[in-house]
Amino acid sequence: xxxxxxxxxxxxxxxxxxxxxxxxxxxxxxxxxxxxxxxxxxxxxxxxxxxxxxxxxxxxxxxxxxxxxxxxxxxxxxxxxxxxxxxxxxxxxxxxxxxxxxxxxxxxxxxxxxxxxxxxxxxxxxxxxxxxxxxxxxxxxxxxxxxxxxxxxxxxxxxxxxxxxxxxxxxxxxxxxxxxxxxxxxxxxxxxxxxxxxxxxxxxxxxxxxxxxxxxxxxxxxxxxxxxxxxxxxxxxxxxxxxxxxxxxxxxxxxxxxxxxxxxxxxxxxxxxxxxxxxxxxxxxxxxxxxxxxxxxxxxxxxxxxxxxxxxxxxxxxxxxxxxxxxxxxxxxxxxxxxxxxxxxxxxxxxxxxxxxxxxxxxxxxxxxxxxxxxxxxxxxxxxxxxxxxxxxxxxxxxxxxxxxxxxxxxxxxxxxxxxxxxxxxxxxxxxxxxxxxxxxxxxxxxxxxxxxxxxxxxxxxxxxxxxxxxxxxxxxxxxxxxxxxxxxxxxxxxxxxxxxxxxxxxxxxxxxxxxxxxxxxxxxxxxxxxxxxxxxxxxxxxxxxxxxxxxxxxxxxxxxxxxxxxxxx
Numbered sequence: 001x002x003x004x005x006x007x008x009x010x011x012x013x014x015x016x017x018x019x020x021x022x023x024x025x026x027x028x029x030x031x032x033x034x035x036x037x038x039x040x041x042x043x044x045x046x047x048x049x050x051x052x053x054x055x056x057x058x059x060x061x062x063x064x065x066x067x068x069x070x071x072x073x074x075x076x077x078x079x080x081x082x083x084x085x086x087x088x089x090x091x092x093x094x095x096x097x098x099x100x101x102x103x104x105x106x107x108x109x110x111x112x113x114x115x116x117x118x119x120x121x122x123x124x125x126x127x128x129x130x131x132x133x134x135x136x137x138x139x140x141x142x143x144x145x146x147x148x149x150x151x152x153x154x155x156x157x158x159x160x161x162x163x164x165x166x167x168x169x170x171x172x173x174x175x176x177x178x179x180x181x182x183x184x185x186x187x188x189x190x191x192x193x194x195x196x197x198x199x200x201x202x203x204x205x206x207x208x209x210x211x212x213x214x215x216x217x218x219x220x221x222x223x224x225x226x227x228x229x230x231x232x233x234x235x236x237x238x239x240x241x242x243x244x245x246x247x248x249x250x251x252x253x254x255x256x257x258x259x260x261x262x263x264x265x266x267x268x269x270x271x272x273x274x275x276x277x278x279x280x281x282x283x284x285x286x287x288x289x290x291x292x293x294x295x296x297x298x299x300x301x302x303x304x305x306x307x308x309x310x311x312x313x314x315x316x317x318x319x320x321x322x323x324x325x326x327x328x329x330x331x332x333x334x335x336x337x338x339x340x341x342x343x344x345x346x347x348x349x350x351x352x353x354x355x356x357x358x359x360x361x362x363x364x365x366x367x368x369x370x371x372x373x374x375x376x377x378x379x380x381x382x383x384x385x386x387x388x389x390x391x392x393x394x395x396x397x398x399x400x401x402x403x404x405x406x407x408x409x410x411x412x413x414x415x416x417x418x419x420x421x422x423x424x425x426x427x428x429x430x431x432x433x434x435x436x437x438x439x440x441x442x443x444x445x446x447x448x449x450x451x452x453x454x455x456x457x458x459x460x461x462x463x464x465x466x467x468x469x470x471x472x473x474x475x476x477x478x479x480x481x482x483x484x485x486x487x488x489x490x491x492x493x494x495x496x497x498x499x500x501x502x503x504x505x506x507x508x509x510x511x512x513x514x515x516x517x518x519x520x521x522x523x524x525x526x527x528x529x530x531x532x533x534x535x536x537x538x539x540x541x542x543x544x545x546x547x548x549x550x551x552x553x554x555x556x557x558x559x560x561x562x563x564x565x566x567x568x569x570x
Contacts, residue, residue, distance in 0.1 A: 002183045004048075005193035005215045012221040016042040016188070017555055019211055019225035021195040021240070024082020025535055026521040026542040027231035028174045029127050031187045033546035039555060042223055043182075044193040044213060047079035049175070054216055055079070058194070058430050059236075061437035068485035069441040075489030076233060080191060081175020083233070083489055084535070089171025089396065091130040091536040092164075093121055095313060097303040098414070098530035104310035105446065107262065107417035110527050111499045111508040117540055120547075124539035129177070130167040131293035137163045140289050148287045151297040151318070153280030157461045159305045164315075168286075168294040168396045192216070196432055198228060198244040198252055198518065205247050206516045207559065214432050226558040227549060229519045231542065234263070234491025237524040238423045239437050241495065241505075246514060253495070253505050253512040260423035262493040263439070264529040265486035267413040267447050270319055271455070272472025274407040279467040284318035284407065285399045294396050300531070301454050309457065312414030312450035313531035316458065319410035320400040324357050326365030329403035331373030332380050334366035409470065412487075413454065415529050416446040423494050441486045448478050490534055495524040509548050510541065517558050521545050 008014075018034065020027045023045035031043045047055045056079075061072035076083045094114060101109025122133040134140040137148040151162040182189050197212040210224035230237050238260035246252035251259050276282050286294045301314040321328040323337050370377070380400075387395040421442040425435040455477065459470040498504025501513035506525050512518040521542040523534040549555050 001185070001187075002179070002189045002191065004191050005213065005219065005221070006217060008190070008219065008221050010219045010221060013210060013224060014042060014221065015224045016040045017225065018042070018227050018229065018549060019044065019223045020229045020231055020521075021211075022046075022082065022231035022233065022236070023080050023175065023189065024231065024233065025084050025128075025174050026538050027082070027229075028178055028182070029124070029539045029542040030229060030231060030521055030546050031182065031189075032127070032178060033543050034549065035185050035187055037546075037550045039550070041187045042225070043187055043189045044195050044223070045080050045189065045191050046194045047077075048191050049080050049179075051077060051079050051085075054431070055192075058432065058434075060430070061439065062426050062428075064438065064440040068443075068482060069439055070485065072235065072437055072439060076235070076491075079175065080179070080189075081173045084172060084174040085176075087169075087171050087489070087535060089128075089130075089169035089394075090533045091125065091128050091167045091169055092135060092532045093133075093540075094530045094532050094537050095303065097306060098313060098528055098532075102307070104307075105312060105416055105528065107419070107503075108528050109498075111497055111504075117537070117544060120540040120543040121536070123543055124536055125167070127172075127174075127539055127543075128169045128536055129172040130169045130536070131289055131291045134289075135165050135167065137165060137287075137297060140165055140167075140295055141287065145290050148295070148297065149281065149283040151283055151299070152276060152467050153282070155279065155462070155465050155467045157465065159302060159457050159461050161300045161302055162297055164300050165295045165297060167289075168296075170393045194432055195230075195232075195240065196243070196434055198240065200245075200247060206514075208244075208252065208515050208518050216431055225517075226555050227517045227519060229521050229545070229549075231521040234494050234522055234524040235423060235437060235439070237520055237522050238494040239425065239434070242425050243434055248514075252518065253514045255514055256502050258496070258503070258505050260494050261419045261421070262417040262496050262527075263421045263423055263441055264415040264417060264492040264526075265441065265488070265490045266529055266531075266533075267415050267443065267451060267481050268411060268487040269451075269480040269483055270322075270408050270410050271477070271480045272409050272470055273321070274318060274409050274462070274468065274470045276318075276405045276407065276468040279405070282318070282401075282405055284401070286396065292393060294393070296396070299458065301457070305457065309453045310449075311453045312416060312446065314411065314413045314450055314454040315531045316409050316411040316454075318407040320398065320408070321402045321406050322408050324362070325406075326362055326369055327404055328400075328406065329369055329373065330400050331370045331377040332398075332400055334369035334373070335377065337366045338363075338370065405468070409455075409458075409472075411451060411455070411481075412531060413447070413450050413481075414531055415492075416444050416450075417493055417496070417528060418442055418444050443482065448481070451481050452477050490523070490529070492523045492526045492529045492534060495520050495522070496527045497525040498527060510545050519545060519549070
């Protein structure tokens with residue numbers, strides 16, 4: 001059932017077996033997985049069904065270096081469905097090497113392996129609506145299905161692979177997609193309910209509760225549960241923990257000053273020119289699997305190569321050529337270039353770079369592209385309207401094949417864990433009285449080294465195999481990988497998982513080392529970022545946690561909340 005906190009009288013005390021905070025990918029997946037368990041579950045969501053400015057404003061905070069990190073309220077949405085209401089749908093699992101303790105990657109190593117998470121990936125794929133769990137071309141396009149053509153014909157390398165896939169969700173808005181199921185089920189979803197504080201239970205040093213919940217119109221109530229799960233994302237999880245004193249007085253789970261540290265995103269950028277005029281064939285677009293899922297190959301640094309180079313995980317995609325270079329011959333890209341005077345600064349910097357060619361000859365060349373390539377531009381706009389704007393499963397991105405086969409390279413790399421990259425609490429408070437966050441995101445030399453070594457190896461392999469040339473300025477690597485700063489909405493590592501309470505915040509099951517009844521379902525628990533966008537693995541970990549919570553020893557053995565007088569909402 002779906003309720004609204006505005007209808008709950010102040011002072012009400014609700015009770016449940018499990019209370020989940022946050023109705024995004026993790027919280028909704030967890031609630032759905034617990035639905036048939038017989039456990040009484042409450043799912044709290046701060047927002048409503050649509051974005052509300054006053055609610056979104058609760059995400060506001062400060063950033064140490066605005067050049068390196070977007071505003072705190074960007075890339076996340078405080079509404080039913082969370083950030084799945086704006087994600088791009090890109091899905092892929094973590095790799096086995098991402099879980100390993102690597103001597104060249106400081107603070108690396110998970111307390112679980114890929115095999116430990118694998119049983120939940122297929123179900124996570126289904127919830128994300130990304131089709132079957134098949135992430136190589138050989139698995140996804142088994143005969144008699146049409147084969148997936150090679151990404152770069154003739155590129156055979158022991159250093160890189162080109163057969164791993166990204167699979168794309170619709171993209172699925174978890175709130176819209178699973179609302180009807182939650183509305184008719186036994187999970188109690190409560191909208192406009194802000195979990196603000198998790199105090200220690202009276203007389204206990206190991207149990208938390210009841211949780212304090214507030215609304216923006218001034219109502220307060222509590223939820224007494226046997227277990228609490230924070231599924232509020234990698235920035236809000238440390239905020240909630242740090243704003244709840246815990247036994248140490250330094251924040252719940254923060255006796256060793258670890259909550260909020262090791263904040264990672266991904267290192268990403270676009271660099272160089274990949275000239276593939278010597279390749280037997282080039283296929284950089286999307287294939288469609290038998291179940292209708294868009295899939296795309298990418299260039300991936302093999303695990304043994306990562307170890308040999310002492311580099312983090314790294315993948316790359318063939319990207320459309322740089323827009324200012326009229327040599328691409330594309331009317332679509334040239335039209336974007338000619339529109340530059342009316343494009344906002346933030347987009348212009350990303351599209352055109354810092355020093356676009358403003359010569360008359362370059363402008364005339366772009367005009368020529370638009371005129372000569374008009375049929376392709378019309379076809380593109382028709383395709384985009386039908387397959388993106390109007391389609392339920394949307395074509396994932398702009399794909400432009402340059403006539404001269406000169407691409408730029410879009411890369412996405414692992415960021416090394418760094419204890420000095422962190423989330424702390426500022427002195428300002430929001431409308432609910434919670435302290436706002438302060439973000440100090442940093443990168444380290446290992447991050448630059450990962451990209452530098454991978455790009456150099458790729459240039460060597462492209463030339464060795466005779467498919468073309470990859471040229472770039474090595475001196476520009478650091479500038480290119482930090483041009484857009486912390487990548488998108490990948491908020492990772494702020495409540496890391498591990499066996500040792502002195503070096504981690506939660507254990508291998510996602511439970512706080514310092515509390516027996518508080519769990520975290522979020523990329524906050526990732527000890528390392530890997531190469532993959534995190535949503536699929538967040539959902540898989542949430543499903544794994546659901547199975548853990550369903551075992552009697554983990555929930556029903558905890559004390560039952562004190563009896564309360566029930567209102568019609570309990």
